[in-house]
Amino acid sequence: MDEMNTTLSVEHVTKRFGDFTAVEDLSFSVQSGRVFGFLGPNGAGKTTTIRMIVGITIPDEGKIQLFGSGITPGIRDRIGYLPEERGLYKKMKVLDQLRYFAALKGVAQKEADKRIDFWLGRMQLSEWKSKKTTDLSKGMSQKLQFIATMLHNPDLLILDEPFSGLDPVNVEFMKEVIAEIKSQDKTIIFSTHLMETAEKLCDDIILLNKSRKVLSGKLREIKASYGKNVISLRCSGGEAVLADKELVAHIVEHSDEKEIFLKETGRAKDLLARLVESGADVTKFESIEPSLNDIFIDKVKT
């Protein structure tokens, strides 16, 4: 891998809390200018890993490098972190709150004020500038928190479940904003359990389950490698063929068609030949890529 373009590298990192191992021997790297999806079910170790990346906790074993060096206060100021547990001072005014978070990231007030105006405008919150946080709706405070993450113009953005609690309109809006940030050559890591969103936004993904890495790489390649063995099928009859455990791993039923997951040894043309042979009426037979959701469920189940 090209060292110059590596924003983040995690090498053999382990973190334990007492007897519980939250992250075990985890290694991956994130290339600059890409959107990196951090996927996995609840309790897989996503938040623990992210906390180690932003320097809130320290790994028990292994090494984390950001922008080619260890975590120093200077490096920290290049990260924007939106934690899963959102928090704002309730009684503080929006403007004061943003100024404070900017100051904590080392932004001078004049510069901060300029960026606050820009971002409040961009997030359609300008008229709330002098209101208290308690007056804001949940979605608005979420956007406010996102602004706080962006004020120091970070090179690496880490978003933990950025869409949770947003209505569909705002989810689309945030996706646009994220795409915009990506186009400025920033690196974005975001964790989510919404596979559809990850599928639309991510260039690379890592899938964690039970403290360990299950899968990682470029989204395209992962999907392509799974694609060979999934068939979208619409037919009547042929139940005996589909029940053959030698050929078919499992089936996902949709309203008028089925997704057939073949065994690794199974081949699509064999399935088609046997269906035709059995006299089934096949109206659709298409080799498809599985959705990320399918891969996620498949990997987490086993």
Added chain:
Amino acid sequence: MNKFFAVVKREYKKVVFTWTFLLTTFLMPFIGAMFLVVPMLIFTIEGEQTRIAFADLNGNLAERLKKNLTPNKLADNLKRTAEGSLDKLEPSQNKQIEETAKLFGGNFKIIDYDASGKTPSEIKEFLNSLVAKKELDAYIIIPKDIDSTESKFELYSRKAGDFIINSTLESALSDAVRSQRLLDADISEEKLRQITRRVKLEKRPITETGAEKEDGADPMSGFIIASFLMTILLIYGQAIMAAIVEEKETKISEVLFSSARPFELLMGKLVGVGLAGLTQLAIWLAAASLLLGFGALSASASGIPIELPSITLMVVIYFLIFFLLGFFIYATIYAFIGSMVTNMQEGGQFAVLPVMILIIGLYFCFAVVRDPNSSLAFWMSIAPFFAPIVMPVRILAEVPPFWHIALAILLNGVAIIGLTWLTSRVYRIGMLMYGKRATIPEVWKWIWHS
């Protein structure tokens, strides 16, 4: 460092720019002023004239009594009492005394009444009828024999509750009786005054080194200051705990911790709130010294003896130093508690501990005031946790040798460093633990194994 100052600034502004802070800071001196000034104002309100008659069965006293109630005579008396307590009278105070006296004296209108040859019941019947007709407010019956212990002086008054009138009358009457007795015994008034002048005992404590020093402050004022200090320490400790619990409850700490070091955040919080406390204290001290100065002036002017504690600039500086030491000790303890609990109710249970320590310190202040040079006073006034309360009281009672003060500052400084170290370790981990209160073994592990 900039981040640290950002935290200090926010915490300071958060405390100072609130209505409660502004109200308590500026209202307290005002309330204090009310307690001092309002009674004085009430005293200066002119009462209605009191029409009074003297039924003098003795025959010699009515004239004297009349004279004693003239404004000039009253002023003389007041001046004499004031001179007894204060060494010198300023010219302005002299004038004030005269005005007060005029006020009292002008209150009486003497109705002539000849009681010779009448029985007490006849007198009463007649004068009561005058009172009923609202022509008279009060009368005094002076017995024939003023020397017998059997005889009674009686005041009948429509305004029996007016204590100013009563006491003025009483002293005028005793003066009159005394003058008469002196005359009978052939002693001049001037002679008597010389004989009965009170001795003024000046208390001049000797320090351990054998040097004389000025009279120390009133022990009571030491105790008041100790409880005042304790209250402030508790209020600001609670404020720190509330701020930490808020950051934990709202889960802001995660964002904060990704921006600045926990130690910076904790210290910024302590320093910011500490400066706010110092601001309030400075305003109160300034207001108190103004008020005390003003209060003492007008009090001594109206003849009430008052002694100001001898407070030097150095004492004020010590006072502020020990306030800061106390603040950092107790604020850190409260921060420690705030970091391990999940809400204020849980915090309240643990907060009993610092309150207990402070109350114990307050009790030891009694012992220190009684004997500031005892070994108990020495140990308590240098001991960590207690010194911030006990030492200022001891300094007020009698300034101890400098090395005692220095030792107290050193020991408490070390205690603060230790407490801060412990607290920052608990804070670092506790702030990220949501939903569950930390147990003591867990906290122990955070301190030593992380």
